Amino acid sequence: MGLRGRELPTLPTGGGEASVFTTRLDALINWSRANSLWPMPFGTACCAIEMMASAASKYDIARFGMERMSFSPRQADVLICAGRLPYKMAPVLRRIWDQMPQPKWSISMGACASSGGVFDVYSMVQGIDTIIPVDVYVPGCPPRPEGVIYALLMIQEKVRGESLQDHDLHRAEDPLRTGRQNLPPEVIDEVAVPFGNSTRQNRVSGMVPSHALQRPRDRLP
Amino acid sequence: MSTTGTSRGTRKVEYLVTRTPQMGMDGRPTDVPVMPLAVEPELLGEHMLINIGPQHPATHGVLRLVLELDGETVVRCIPHIGYLHSSFEKLGEYRDWNQIIPLTDRMDYLAPLIYNCAYAMSVEKLMGVEVTERCKIVRVILMEMDRIFSHLLWVGTTAIDVGAFTAFLYAFQERERIYDLHEALTGARITTSATRIGGMMADLPVGWTDAMRHFVDTLPRTLDEIETLLTHNNLWIGRNQNIGVISAEDAVDYGLTGPNLRASGVPYDIRKDRPYYDYETYEFDVPVGVHGDSYDRYLCRMDEMRQSLRILDQALDRLPGGPINVDDPRVILPGKTDLMSDMESMIHHFKLVMEGVRAPVGESWFSVESSKGELGMYVVSDGGSKPVRWHVRGPSFINISALPKMVEGELLADVIAVNASLDIVLGEIDR
Amino acid sequence: MADKDLNESLRDLESGPRTSEAPGDGPRGAAADASSHASVAALRAKFGDAVQHHTVMAGDEHVVYIARERIREVLRWLKDDAAHDYKFLIDVTAVDYGGGRPLEVVYQLWSLTHGRQLRLKVTLPLSALEVDSAVPVWNSANWLEREVYDLFGIHFHGHPDLRRIMMPDNYAEGHPLRKDFPLRGRFSRAEQTRRAMEMDLEDFYIPAELATAGMKEEAPKAPAGVSDASAAAASEPEPGGIRTPNDPDHWSLGSEDSGAGGASAPEGVDG
Numbered sequence A: 001m002g003l004r005g006r007e008l009p010t011l012p013t014g015g016g017e018a019s020v021f022t023t024r025l026d027a028l029i030n031w032s033r034a035n036s037l038w039p040m041p042f043g044t045a046c047c048a049i050e051m052m053a054s055a056a057s058k059y060d061i062a063r064f065g066m067e068r069m070s071f072s073p074r075q076a077d078v079l080i081c082a083g084r085l086p087y088k089m090a091p092v093l094r095r096i097w098d099q100m101p102q103p104k105w106s107i108s109m110g111a112c113a114s115s116g117g118v119f120d121v122y123s124m125v126q127g128i129d130t131i132i133p134v135d136v137y138v139p140g141c142p143p144r145p146e147g148v149i150y151a152l153l154m155i156q157e158k159v160r161g162e163s164l165q166d167h168d169l170h171r172a173e174d175p176l177r178t179g180r181q182n183l184p185p186e187v188i189d190e191v192a193v194p195f196g197n198s199t200r201q202n203r204v205s206g207m208v209p210s211h212a213l214q215r216p217r218d219r220l221p
Numbered sequence B: 001m002s003t004t005g006t007s008r009g010t011r012k013v014e015y016l017v018t019r020t021p022q023m024g025m026d027g028r029p030t031d032v033p034v035m036p037l038a039v040e041p042e043l044l045g046e047h048m049l050i051n052i053g054p055q056h057p058a059t060h061g062v063l064r065l066v067l068e069l070d071g072e073t074v075v076r077c078i079p080h081i082g083y084l085h086s087s088f089e090k091l092g093e094y095r096d097w098n099q100i101i102p103l104t105d106r107m108d109y110l111a112p113l114i115y116n117c118a119y120a121m122s123v124e125k126l127m128g129v130e131v132t133e134r135c136k137i138v139r140v141i142l143m144e145m146d147r148i149f150s151h152l153l154w155v156g157t158t159a160i161d162v163g164a165f166t167a168f169l170y171a172f173q174e175r176e177r178i179y180d181l182h183e184a185l186t187g188a189r190i191t192t193s194a195t196r197i198g199g200m201m202a203d204l205p206v207g208w209t210d211a212m213r214h215f216v217d218t219l220p221r222t223l224d225e226i227e228t229l230l231t232h233n234n235l236w237i238g239r240n241q242n243i244g245v246i247s248a249e250d251a252v253d254y255g256l257t258g259p260n261l262r263a264s265g266v267p268y269d270i271r272k273d274r275p276y277y278d279y280e281t282y283e284f285d286v287p288v289g290v291h292g293d294s295y296d297r298y299l300c301r302m303d304e305m306r307q308s309l310r311i312l313d314q315a316l317d318r319l320p321g322g323p324i325n326v327d328d329p330r331v332i333l334p335g336k337t338d339l340m341s342d343m344e345s346m347i348h349h350f351k352l353v354m355e356g357v358r359a360p361v362g363e364s365w366f367s368v369e370s371s372k373g374e375l376g377m378y379v380v381s382d383g384g385s386k387p388v389r390w391h392v393r394g395p396s397f398i399n400i401s402a403l404p405k406m407v408e409g410e411l412l413a414d415v416i417a418v419n420a421s422l423d424i425v426l427g428e429i430d431r
Numbered sequence C: 001m002a003d004k005d006l007n008e009s010l011r012d013l014e015s016g017p018r019t020s021e022a023p024g025d026g027p028r029g030a031a032a033d034a035s036s037h038a039s040v041a042a043l044r045a046k047f048g049d050a051v052q053h054h055t056v057m058a059g060d061e062h063v064v065y066i067a068r069e070r071i072r073e074v075l076r077w078l079k080d081d082a083a084h085d086y087k088f089l090i091d092v093t094a095v096d097y098g099g100g101r102p103l104e105v106v107y108q109l110w111s112l113t114h115g116r117q118l119r120l121k122v123t124l125p126l127s128a129l130e131v132d133s134a135v136p137v138w139n140s141a142n143w144l145e146r147e148v149y150d151l152f153g154i155h156f157h158g159h160p161d162l163r164r165i166m167m168p169d170n171y172a173e174g175h176p177l178r179k180d181f182p183l184r185g186r187f188s189r190a191e192q193t194r195r196a197m198e199m200d201l202e203d204f205y206i207p208a209e210l211a212t213a214g215m216k217e218e219a220p221k222a223p224a225g226v227s228d229a230s231a232a233a234a235s236e237p238e239p240g241g242i243r244t245p246n247d248p249d250h251w252s253l254g255s256e257d258s259g260a261g262g263a264s265a266p267e268g269v270d271g
Helices: A020-034 A046-055 A090-099 A111-115 A145-160 A164-171 A185-191 A196-200 B088-092 B101-105 B112-127 B133-161 B165-186 B208-230 B234-240 B248-253 B294-317 B336-341 B343-355 B395-401 B403-407 B412-421 B426-430 C002-015 C038-050 C068-080 C141-152 C189-197 C207-212 C227-235
Strands: A039-043 A078-082 A105-109 A136-138 B002-004 B012-014 B048-052 B064-070 B073-080 B286-288 B361-369 B374-382 B389-393 C051-057 C061-066 C088-095 C103-111 C116-124 C130-132 C155-157
Touching (some): A020 A164, A046 A078, A046 A105, A046 A145, A046 B165, A078 A090, A078 A145, A185 C189, B073 B412, B088 B389, B112 B133, B133 B412, B234 B412, B336 B343, B395 B403, B395 B426, B403 B412, C038 C061
Antiparallel strands (some): B048 B064, B361 B374
């Protein structure tokens, strides 16, 4: 159930055909990568505490080979962005991401990292996928350690689905894009359009009663 | 350990700090004074500018320190904050009084219940709402539990900063038990949002007090284990004694609060000086240090945990039955039976749901003793259901501003230890 | 109809929070008996009409309104005089009621020896958001006043290092906690992201840090308003009032403005 019974989609192979040798080699390399992912904990706020709790004894990610939290990005595989990311911190995140050598993956942990969370405000990045490419998003505020572990297992599955033959497909990075944001401006504006509770953020103080019928509906035009 | 009587009653415990004596040259233990580190200008070296953070394992969050170093000695330290600025105070202006409570969890995420309670208490003061006796004692229990919660994390991360990993695991194992208590009460481990204006989100579930008592009874053993690892450990003492010293006058001038201030010898604790929720009726001591260094801050916090256990014991003993929410229609929704039978209750219910709790015109400042120091909540209301201004006096914000004073002349490695000993949380610094 | 409501609400987000609907200048409260608080009585006796108003809020909190010109004198006296001995500055903050009303700077004091609390307020009209700094009196006012400057735009004369603390140094959208500042900021998200990403991390030392380390001050590479411009603007405000970045045509969005200094760009673009 869950991860085990799923069929992974087969990715197109570029160039030569897959031979027994290369698939075995891929399997070996992916196995070793998946079971020794070194997380780079980019913890900013409350989610960082849950990340620490998932590294502690009760939820122990050491059983997945991930107890070596690498605080140097040069030696890390998975960047776990745990917590809200203000604009002041955004270039730091991008730089840390750029400093990580390939192959690298990223987890956006929590609602704030995934979409801005509760903070649809002037200082908060509305989702770190505007800054860096994200592989797995973990919902929750904060996500339970089980959620973090599930995310790590999904990363492991992603790792197992990769192949040396498709190196460009997976791992190509444009050196001109270092230090730049991940999404183009129009896409950023589109994904950051207020929705849901954000549309109800108005400073009616309540001295003037606001009737439910006057409140806008919860959808985009 | 001695208790000194003062004009305000016997309440202060003066800590006689046990310092492991050094072994002298003659084989007998002597007290060797630590040589003060001096900047040596005659060497004509250039000062180096080092940047620590904002992404750094040991800054306890996204804090950036720019250090000017002469060799390894810190000449100047300039902290930069704002890397976690989430504009809670602005967001609070768009939220009803009760909707702000989930925001308070996310500021000090290490002791969320203290923030929940402090905010609810400040708005209740503004509104003139008096909570029930049971609610008061439950809030005292939750606040003391979260004080322990925060100090456990503090000791774990401070130990890991100077290289002692085991204490971190022990502390987190105990914290998992508090997580279970949080979760049983509110459904969430960290972001509890447990209080409401006029009461709590829910009463204590069945069996919670037994679990709490079991925790109170068994925590001292873990504290003893942690102390065995650290308190008389030569390495711990060497890394923490005479490091980050700040005098009492400077501590008051720089606005330090909490264990940071008390370690310098100033016995200011809001639970004793401006007591709330009958704290004056509980028997507990406030540890006060002497030297004002990191080691004294450590001792103060370790003893504070034990004193919190004492308060918890007494509070659990005196926990009464009765309603958890005050029976005030201005703040608390009326019960369903009343709602369906009584027109007035129906109107109150309607107004509370549609418009939210409304506070009268005015303002209120309320401080509680949080695990980090004096937590102040300032709310200004214009009569509506949302605040005009909500300001949080985060203790860590002012504590970290004293860091440059404390690390002048220290070594680079000691900057990390002093920073850790201040027990900062970036959520409340940057708000 | 629903679309109209949604659009109206979105426009609400962009226009900034509605101002406080309370009448008058904000909740001043009824005048209270000065003798109910020892320090207030002494203040009235010593400073006379510098004490503009005294009230009691929330049952037992004494609030005193002080004239702007004498606030530092009052604070220093309250700290130094042994009968009052307010050695502890708990907090400095500000309140904006909106609608063109004056801002208030709030000081919260605590006396360790006498166990007394006191709140002082200074009312500042929008055209003159300046007040003397309390840093010479208490060192804890340093960062507290920086935060008030950053978030409200209130200038503190005599502050040793008045620069932004929460927002980036080159933040050009204004002062966030003002009531005419919208919750989601003045620029679009794409523009905010662009501005954030073009902050050069290498060059991100303030001049004070560079100077004392013996390094030459670099020409600012980020857009106008960064580092030395903001430091200069911080230390000498224009006489007769600070330019508040509240008029819409004050803002320059142009990315082509990234020349150093930019004589044509508005000088107060850092806010």
